[in-house]
Amino acid sequence: MNAIYFVAAGSLLGLIFALCMFLRVKKQPEGTAEMIKISTAVRKGANAYLKRQYTGVALFFGVVFCILIIMAFTGYLSFFTPFAFLTGGFFSGLSGFIGMHTATMANNRTAEGASKSLNKGLRVAFSAGSVMGFTVVGLGLLDLSIWYLILNAVFHNLPASEKIAEITSNMLTFGMGASSMALFARVGGGIFTKAADVGADLVGKIEAGIPEDDARNPAVIADNVGDNVGDVAGMGADLYESYVGSIVSTAALAVAAGYGISGVSVPMLLAAIGVVASIIGTFFVKTKEGASQKNLLRALRTGTYISAGIIVVASYFVIKILLPDHMGLYVAILSGLIAGVLIGAITEYFTSDSYKPTKKLADSSETGPATVIISGLSLGMLSTVVPVVIVGISVLVSYYATGGVNDFNIGLYGIGLSAVGMLSTLGITLATDAYGPIADNAGGIAEMTHMDASVRERTDALDALGNTTAATGKGFAIGSAALTALALIASYIDKIHQISPELKLDLTITNPKVLVGLFIGGMLPFLFAALTMSAVGKAAQSIVLEVRRQFKTIIGIMEGKAEPDYASCVDMCTKSAQKLMIAPALIAVIIPIVVGFIMGPEGVAGLLAGNTVTGFVLAVMMANSGGAWDNAKKFIEQGAHNGKGSDQHKAAVVGDTVGDPFKDTSGPSINILIKLTSMVSIVFASLIVASYLL
Template identity: 80%
Template sequence: MSNMIFVATGSVAALIFAAVMYHRVKKLPEGNEQMIRISGSVHKGANAYLKCQYSGVGIFFAAVFLILLTLAFFGYLGFFTPFAFLTGGFFSGLSGFIGMKTATMANCRTAQGASQSLNRGLKAAFSAGSVMGFTVVGLGLLDLSLWYFLLSEVFRNLPEAERITEITANMITFGMGASSMALFARVGGGIFTKAADVGADLVGKVEEDIPEDDPRNPAVIADNVGDNVGDVAGMGADLYESYVGSIVSTAALAVAAGFGTKGVGVPMLIAALGVISSIIGTFFIKTKEGATQKHLLTALRTGTYISAVLIAIFSFFAVRLMIPQDMGIYGAILSGLIAGVLIGAVTEYFTSDSYKPTRRLSASSETGAATVIISGLSLGMLSTVVPVVIVGISVLVSYYCSGGASDFNLGLYGVGVSAVGMLSTLGITLATDAYGPVADNAGGIAEMTHMAPEVRERTDALDSLGNTTAATGKGFAIGSAALTALALIASYIDKVIQIAPDYKLNLAITNPTVLIGLFIGGMLPFLFAALTMSAVGTAAQSIVLEVRRQFQSIVGLREGKAEPDYAACVDMCTRSAQKLMIAPALIAVVVPIIVGLLLGVNGVAGLLAGTTVTGFVLAVMMANSGGAWDNAKKYIEGGAYGGKGSSAHKAAVVGDTVGDPFKDTSGPSINILIKLTSMVSIVFAGLIVSAHLFT
């Protein structure tokens, strides 16, 4: 129990640090009255959207809560399961809301800081990102600690093996709640932000030939709102879900591995030590005036690498303290940690304009938009090779280091622990990710308030860096999803065996139900991506028509003598996102249940395997293609191939608009899909065992 007190302490430390950073940002100068007014408009729009989204999602959570309560009443689930589902969703949404509130407060302060120096702009944006990062890990550990203490007390009279089984079985359900909230937040926010972004770019940059974030563009405020509801609130909920999902799935595997209470405590203790390491790492992030992209990346990487080294050292003592008889678990932790760093480095190579892939993509814009699209798709597909190899090696190393050769369950526990190792420094990793949208908003404010050109140059440098760190953050989330999914599939099989020891499990690929499940699972990420991409396209079309209408009907708008109707675009994006997010979000919940009722446990196992494999590869490809298209455009805007307004720039803008839903809607949502299908399958395992057509 003492290790769980340390975990709770780690949670408090993270939340205190987030509060300190929040007040540090709040004390920074906001700039002039016009900057404050625009920042206030963005904050108001983001608040309105989240209020609308949470109202709709609340109905879904109420319905699922009643279904889970009914299943608990009939004995398919534990009594606490429905309530754990609610807390998972609540804390996931809360982490996103706090991040959004901080980001909308920090945008004008970052612009004002950038007017003084590049380092002040970086510090302001990174401090705001730190609030997001440490709120996510703090609330995640808080939710874990509260449930662990509560369930330990409730089941205190049971033998240790039974007690820890009950605790982990109930705790895994709040992972389902977190995943459900994350999916709605990512998909809804992604539709909003990319519809506004695509609409603003296609009409503003391409048709009207006006700069990005020009105040004459009716969609410019909606675009800035979208950065916050999609890339901050949505991302926060997403990575909260990744974080707690990896921990609870590993805790569940500790029971099968025979580690009991101490095995459950290992992933939580590593996460708490990761908080301390991340806090220390933040103090090493700084830069100098005139820094290149490589220098800026080095500044952020210094902090993350120091955090990684510290957690590598701390984890050795954690494993030695908790399970000294199996020090191979430490090798699994290192495996995940190194895999995360390597995936980040590969993502940086393929998406940063400091390296050849994105520069070659920029060069392809000289021959038109078609070659930009072809080159970007090729880049994304090629970028999947190394991450797949890295994850494959990490799985093998963690499996065998943990004793998988002699005990299958020990090996699976090692794979789960490696996922926790990968996400252990999430506090600082997410801070470097979340700072990007703040810098992007700051650039918009600098443009709309006609600040000095060097201010926009500094914010553009920070924004371009943010695109790379955002892609890196997505790489971490996707990589951890692959490792966590394997642990969740194992947890699903264990759950079935606990419920029905005599159930006829046949997971051979020659089993027709397994094969059908594989095909359905392999198709699911493509169906999901198609629905989310279509949703962005449909919403963007309405924004394009609205922006065109305003340019045609508002006299003096082109000349800057009249003000556009910003609220109309914000309202249109909000309504479209709420309507269009329902179908893709529901398939992640509904499909595993339907497949289970039709094909049974074996079919669901095939479904989960198929979803994991194709989902991982598709998510990496989409995230990296999108990030490279965005940075290729920014590289040209920096003066390459004719600079802004050139034919190459217009071609790159088309590539960027295609890449927007790739990297900010469909791609990052797929990793949530992978884990949510597994979580749903575990929660509904009892029903699937009892009622299905085919064995």
């Protein structure tokens, strides 16, 4: 019980640090009146989008809440589940909103900081990203602490073993709310940002021949708004859900493994220690003027590695004190932590223009857009090999090191701990990710306000770094999703056994229900990716037509004598995103339930396994292809292959345009899909079992 107070303290520490970073950013100079005007327009557009999104999502939550209440009254669920569902969604959405509000406040301040020095621009953007990172971990641990204390009070009369089982079983379900909000945020924000980005690039850069982020482009404000609602608010909600999901699923597995309160305390304490480690790591992020991409990347990586090193030391003592006879669990934590670092490194290798794969992708622009597309797809497919091997090794090491050979449940608990280990430094990892869109916005403001060329050079350097950190952040999110999903699958099977101990599940590959479930699960990420890619295409078409219309009808727009109608593009992106995000989001909720009713718990288990395997690989491929296409374009813009405006540059822009929905809509949304389907299956497990036994 004492551990939960330490977790609550970690939560408050994270939120206090986030507040300090927010106030630090707010004190920075805002720049000229023109810079403030553009920043305000971006902030208003982002707020308008989130207001409309949260209104629509509130209807979804209201409907699902009513369904869960009915299930609770009929005995299929605990009465705590509907309310846990709401709090999970609320805190997930709140973390995204706070991060986005900070990012839109920091964009002009980052540009102004970059006018002084590269390090100043980096520090402002990173401090703003830290608000996102520490808000996510702080609110995640706060939600967890509140529910633990409430449930501990409610079940205080039960024996210790029964009490902790009830607590973890109920806490597991608030992940469904977090997952649902994350999916809407990721899909809706991803559709918005990429529709605006594609529209701005295709008409502005290729057809009109004007620079990126040029104030004459009607979609430029929508593009900057999209960076915030997709890459900040969406990513925040996404990783909030991974973070909380890994902790609660591992806590539930601790009970199944027989570790009791000590086993439940381990993932919680690791998360709390991770907050402290991440705070310490932030103080080591700094650089010097004229730094190369490798120098800048090293500056961010230094903070991350120091945080990871602290976890390596601290986690040893956590296991030594709480479970001294099971030191194999320490190996499981290390395997997850190392896997996270390695996945980040391999993603960086495939997507940064400092390394051969992206440079070779840029070389392919010499023969036109087709070869850029072919090379980018090949790069993405190749990049899946090492992350799959890394996650596979981490799973095997975690399982066998903890004693999975002798006790299956203990091995599963080890896998869950590896996921917690990977996410333990989320505060600083997410800070380096959220930093990217802020730097991107700063570059846009520098371009639109015609700041000195040296400022744009610095913001471009920060933006290119942001593309790499965003790509590694997505790789990290996808890798952690795979491990978390494995823990959730184990929790689902354990839940089925709790509901009906006499039910004997046949989960062998030769069981037709499992096999069909595998096929359906394997198809699900492709269906989801198809719907989200199609949504971006439809929304982008409307923006392309609108930008073309304005170029033709607004006299003086190309000469800079007339101001484009920015608001119309923002409004069109908002409406399209809200409408087109519904179908992809609903399939993640509906399909597991339908499969459960038709093929029972065994079919659902197959679906979850197939969904996790295919989803992990497809997400990595799409995220890395998109990241490499983007950085290949920026590599050419820096002067390679005849630079901006050349045929090679135009070919790279086409590749980047294809890659936009890959890396910012479909790819990162798939990792939420694989976790949400597991969460839905756990929440509706009682109903599925009841229908199966009829």
